[in-house]
Structure formats: structure tokens, C-alpha cells
Amino acid sequence: MNFSHSALQLNALLKQHQALWRYNAYNNITARSFDDYPELLTFLFGLTDDKLNHLQSNDRDLLTALAPYFPPATELLHLISLTPSPEHHACEPPAGIPGRKWQQIQAFINAHPLSEFSDQQEEPTRPARINNTPLIEWCSGKGYLSEALTMRYGLDATGLEIDEALVSEGNQRAENTKLKRKVVICDVLSDKVFAYLNPSMQVLALHACGALHQRLLTTAVASNSRRLSFSPCCYHRFNDGKYHNLSPQMQNSGLRFSNDDLRTAVRQTHTARAGETAARRQLQARYLALRVILDKQGISANTPLPSTAQHWSKASFGDWLATVLKLKPLSINIPSHLADYEKVGWQLLKTAERIDLVRMAFRRAIELHCVLDSVLFLQEHQYHCTLSEFCSTSLTPRNLLIQAEKA
């Protein structure tokens, strides 16, 4: 894969269509028109709820379905297609590790042949001795990934984690399982991190958020680390409200992602529980209902509104409304037939969900734009890079894996 070329193509496509992927249908009570794509709305409004649910959670099927009515979908599909993940067979997690997390970890490790982690290749079934290729697990939590790696390959592992409780639980687990690993308290954004990195280290991270994985790149490069391997997630976290490109190519690309854009990149409901989805939809319907009420009282329907925690979906519409108005704060006349407005909110939600598929069509492209920025930065610093999917999106939508080795 020519990363620079892919980045150029993605960049051009995203720039050309930014009005589409920056449009948030949930903040608008009048449906967006698609003048350049006359048949698109008819297609979207004809979708059944089941089909909608499926397309919301599957980028490839979404782009394939949109392509006849929305030509950019064909190019998007081509650009987001990477080496697919190898088939993964589920296995029982050790006590205390959530099943889905364990499957993600196993898939992540399977994406790395043994030789990448250990010099001892002759007896892969026998746990290898601790060898001289120790690894650092970046933002490790309790160090489940280290645990799995030490179990499988017998490597010496150190997790870096800011949360004291997780560090202590991780070390307790290490003691109980008698595995040679540890978790240390370390804010990876601080200079303390340099004490743990050196050229012989390989650095791994499963789901390092936003600026934390960018920090991984800059510190590993500065420390001349031999190998890096990481799956990024939550691009909007730990930054100052926007994405900061690391590579000169992306810095000069003329495209800047705000945190709202970055949230679009990780907007996927695939792994959400049914209860969470129901609560989210309930609140979205209420926000749309509130926008209609605001509009009727001469207040802009697009007014930014404070978000409310999921548990508010269980409160009555009236109580929820009073809370939002107080949080904003906003003074309006509360209409007498609130139930009617809530019904209108649900109707508007059905429209918004269908229109929003167009924004969803670009989410993986936005994510890839960020990921390619990381790859280009590493290439710039003489790393050979590969980019792949380490598992299916149903196991985790954040399934992109960057592996880099110093040339």
C-alpha cells in the first residue's frame, strides 16, 4: 500500500464533501436536501428499520448500498478497504477478564507472528524464556495485553498506566498468576515516560486514546524504539479540541478535524448493548422534540444544547426537559401537550437516522485519515509500516492496527 498516495486521495475526497460529513442531522429539524444526488433521499427514506440498523453498523455494506445513488461511496469503499483480519476462534478468558476484551487481545496478538515478539521460534508451544526483547504496554489499564503476551510468549512486560487503582489491581493479578510482568504508575504525557523507553524496547498499545497514542509515536521516535504496534481509538480524547496532524503531508493537507469530526470517526453502534441503544435513541428523540418547541417560540432550532447522561432517558419527558433548560440555561414556556411533542421527536428521529447514514459513509475515511497521519509520521522517521485490521468490526469497530519497525 502506498500510504502517501492513499492519504492524498482520502484528503481530496474528504475536502470535497466536507459539507456532507460535517452535517449533523440530529441537530436539525428540517431534513437536509441532497440536490446533487436526487435519488438519494428517496432511497434513504425507503429503508426499513432493520436495514437501517444493519447499515449503521457495517461500513462496507453501507457504502455498497449507497453507491447507486451516491457515487462518492464507490471511491470511499475502495479507499477504506484494507487487508482483512484473519479468522479468529473465540477462547475462554482467564478469571476476571471480560470476554470481549480477551477476544480482542487474542486477535491483536494473533496479528503478530511469534518472531515479532521473541527470538525463540523453534518451540512456539513452549512458553519462551524471558528474552532480551522486553515490551512496554502503553496505557495498559490492568495490563491484560501484557498478561496474554507473557502467558503465550513468556516475555518481560511493563505496563504504563496513570490510574493507581488499575496499577495496583494489575500487579495483584501478575502476582496471582506468577507471570513476569508489572504495571507502573506513569503519566505517558509526562517526561517520566522516557525512563521506560530505549532502543531495545518494543512498544505495544491496544486502544490507546487520541493524543495518548500520538504521544506514543513521538516518544518512541525520540527514544529510537525498535518496534511499535498499536491500535488507536477515541481520536477526540486528551487533545485541546482538535486533531493535531503529526506528519508534514497531513499538516499541509488543508483539512483540520474538530473533536466533533473526530467523534464522527468513532460513531458506531455495533457493539452497543440493546439497552444503551434504546436509551440513546430516546434522548435523541427528546432533543429533536425540544428543538421543535424552541423553533415554535422563535428560538433557533439549531441552538447548541447541553448533553444529558444516559440514565435521563428513564426520567419523564417533563423532568428531562426541565433539566436541560436549567443546564443551558434557557427560559421558555413549557407547552401543555408534551406527549405530542415527544411523538414528533420520534418521527423526526426516523428521518435524522436515515439522513445521518450519509455522514456515516465518511466515518471510516475520517478515521483512516488520522491513522495515515500516524503512519506517514513513522515513515518520515524511517520506520517500515504496515496497516491492517486485526479483528472484525463486530468484535471492536476500533480494529485498525499499525505495526512499525525501524528500518
Ligand SMILES: C[S@@+](CC[C@H](N)C(=O)[O-])C[C@H]1O[C@@H](n2cnc3c(N)ncnc32)[C@H](O)[C@@H]1O
Ligand atoms: C481505552 S483504555 C485502554 C486500556 C487497555 N489498553 C485496554 O485495551 O483494555 C485507556 C487507558 O489509558 C489510561 N490513561 C489515560 N490517560 C493516561 C495517561 N496520561 N498516562 C497513562 N495512562 C493513561 C486510562 O487510565 C486507561 O486505562
